[in-house]
Amino acid sequence: PVPEMKPFTPTSFIEKMKKTNRNVVVFYGSQTGTAEEFANRLAKDAQRYGMKGMPTDPEEYDMSELSRLKEIPNSMAVFCMATYGEGDPTDNAQEFYDWMQGTDDDLAGVNFAVFGLGNKTYEHFNATGKYTDKRLAELGGNRVFDLGLGDDDSNLEEDFISWKEQFWPAVCEFFGVEATGEDSSIRQFELVVHNDINMNEVYTGEMGRLKSFQTQKPPFDSKNPFLATVTGNRKLNEGGNRHLMHIELDITDSKIRYDSGDHVAVYPTNDAAVVNRIGERLGVDLDTVISLKNLDEESNKKHPFPCPTTYRTALTHYLDINNTPRTNVLFELAQYASDPQEQENMRKMASASPEGKALYHSWVLDSERNILAILEDLPSLNPPIDHLCELLPRLQARYYSIASSSKVKAAKESSRVWPPTDPNSFLLSVAGKEVGETILYFGCRHKNEDFLYQQELEEFERAGVLTQLNVAFSRDQEHKIYVQHLLKKNKEQLWKLIHSNNAHIYVCGDARNMARDVHTAFYEIAEEVGGLTHTQAVDYFKKLMTKGRYSQDVWS
Ligand code: 2AM
Numbered sequence: 001p002v003p004e005m006k007p008f009t010p011t012s013f014i015e016k017m018k019k020t021n022r023n024v025v026v027f028y029g030s031q032t033g034t035a036e037e038f039a040n041r042l043a044k045d046a047q048r049y050g051m052k053g054m055p056t057d058p059e060e061y062d063m064s065e066l067s068r069l070k071e072i073p074n075s076m077a078v079f080c081m082a083t084y085g086e087g088d089p090t091d092n093a094q095e096f097y098d099w100m101q102g103t104d105d106d107l108a109g110v111n112f113a114v115f116g117l118g119n120k121t122y123e124h125f126n127a128t129g130k131y132t133d134k135r136l137a138e139l140g141g142n143r144v145f146d147l148g149l150g151d152d153d154s155n156l157e158e159d160f161i162s163w164k165e166q167f168w169p170a171v172c173e174f175f176g177v178e179a180t181g182e183d184s185s186i187r188q189f190e191l192v193v194h195n196d197i198n199m200n201e202v203y204t205g206e207m208g209r210l211k212s213f214q215t216q217k218p219p220f221d222s223k224n225p226f227l228a229t230v231t232g233n234r235k236l237n238e239g240g241n242r243h244l245m246h247i248e249l250d251i252t253d254s255k256i257r258y259d260s261g262d263h264v265a266v267y268p269t270n271d272a273a274v275v276n277r278i279g280e281r282l283g284v285d286l287d288t289v290i291s292l293k294n295l296d297e298e299s300n301k302k303h304p305f306p307c308p309t310t311y312r313t314a315l316t317h318y319l320d321i322n323n324t325p326r327t328n329v330l331f332e333l334a335q336y337a338s339d340p341q342e343q344e345n346m347r348k349m350a351s352a353s354p355e356g357k358a359l360y361h362s363w364v365l366d367s368e369r370n371i372l373a374i375l376e377d378l379p380s381l382n383p384p385i386d387h388l389c390e391l392l393p394r395l396q397a398r399y400y401s402i403a404s405s406s407k408v409k410a411a412k413e414s415s416r417v418w419p420p421t422d423p424n425s426f427l428l429s430v431a432g433k434e435v436g437e438t439i440l441y442f443g444c445r446h447k448n449e450d451f452l453y454q455q456e457l458e459e460f461e462r463a464g465v466l467t468q469l470n471v472a473f474s475r476d477q478e479h480k481i482y483v484q485h486l487l488k489k490n491k492e493q494l495w496k497l498i499h500s501n502n503a504h505i506y507v508c509g510d511a512r513n514m515a516r517d518v519h520t521a522f523y524e525i526a527e528e529v530g531g532l533t534h535t536q537a538v539d540y541f542k543k544l545m546t547k548g549r550y551s552q553d554v555w556s
Helices: 013-019 034-049 063-071 091-102 126-136 156-175 274-280 311-317 326-337 340-349 356-367 371-375 385-391 424-430 455-465 483-489 491-499 511-528 533-548
Strands: 023-029 053-056 075-083 111-118 150-152 189-193 229-233 245-250 263-266 290-292 398-402 414-417 441-443 467-473 505-510 548-556
Touching: 013 053, 013 063, 023 034, 023 091, 034 053, 034 111, 034 156, 053 189, 063 075, 063 091, 075 126, 091 126, 111 126, 111 156, 126 150, 150 156, 156 356, 189 385, 274 311, 274 371, 274 385, 290 385, 311 385, 326 340, 326 356, 326 385, 340 356, 441 483, 455 467, 467 483, 483 491, 483 511, 491 511, 505 511, 511 533, 511 548, 533 548
Parallel strands: 023 053, 023 075, 075 111, 111 150, 441 467, 505 548
Antiparallel strands: 189 290, 229 245, 245 414, 263 398
16 A cells, blocks of 8 residues: 555646535635534535535645636635744645635635634634634635634534534525435444455554554654654652653654754554454454545545554554543444434534533533443444444554753753643753853742652752742742742842833743733733833734743633
């Protein structure tokens, strides 16, 4: 088999739609796969309304052809757009985003709808989805249905199905079509069992090239991960129910380079015991060699994961069997429940009715039922394993902050990684360089439990790498002490550094509470010491951000 490769020159999605008789194109701006999953589901839904959908990666096509969509009768473009970081589009949507910003194409007659994927704890909630929706309308596009705003901090899946449930009736009304018959599930892939195959041609967990784990060749990337040896592994915090690890990875000879603030992606594998139990529950031989082949021969996506492979490999390396399944998985599997009550409940959980949502919430989300727990708790449910493999989402790489600096790599051949991001990589990279004053505010719960890298930080202060180390322990005394309380205490010094000495501010950590309150503390400092009005203070820090002097690496 030839490894799957993306075409390099952008091709025409309009020509492809015409050739394959499609009228609904569903573009996705996706980083971790969720927006892509949603796009697949919408494209599949289209069949129920006598339309034909095509999930599409905007990076693979010439998006400047959007205005030509009107050449196709009764056509529509749907966009599932995720937002990252400071309101940024995902990597695969960057070019499309740039195009939208620069173009003055006339999109009159182009029907569109947008669903955004974002997280409310971030300042720029759903900025990409909002921008896409606004910009396409400005260019003259015809909005078929209102922008949907999914919030991953609450429940993205619920937001999506609620939006979808209103979106399709609006589409029906707009195009004057009706739902055709049963909501039956439609398979996207067909099963091929390989009874007599050379095992050298069978994927064993590789992401791209066959045998890439046996013969490692640079350049390494997400499709060709480097097998790094773990050379250090220690728990960073004491006690508590949290588990923070300091991991050292040996990347000698990998030619991998990185900068402060970069992340390392780690591919997890699923627990063999869970995989075995799924096999036992469904009564299948997990070592059967199979391929799942796309029934749509025109699709760029020939297989849902590298094929041929075994069920065991797919469930171990390629599929997410540990998270709570999304509602579409329950909906599609419902047909395999022979007990009418179990079947009804599964369908109900996939509906947008309040009762269904509540059931999905309590029975799946709150009870943290993964697919195995669902199979074990619904004894009448007996799906064919290949359909289950088609429906489960891909197992995603996990991203961790790199705490070491590549600048000191020469001296120390290993790279240190720990969740979450810390100031160390920054400090390590300035160590020994001529920089101005460097002041750190660090907050944690207890001095004796989670004062991470205490030794190193104190050593930095002694050696003068840090001019000043300020630590806030929130739970070592009756009342809370947070970093912003210490900032406020030192407000004169801080305002002088910011306003007169050109200081840069870096904020790392929790987005929902800490980063927001720290931001507010800086406004107050500008008001109290600098004499600015609140509006002026907001403006002041906005300007610092655009100049790159107020940077955040925050998460929720
Ligand atoms: P707490 O859990 O005791 O409230 C790292 O998680 C540290 O951030 C903890 O000490 C935590 O304190 C603290 N923290 C929680 N909310 C915060 C906020 N709004 N501002 C700053 N720090 C906060």
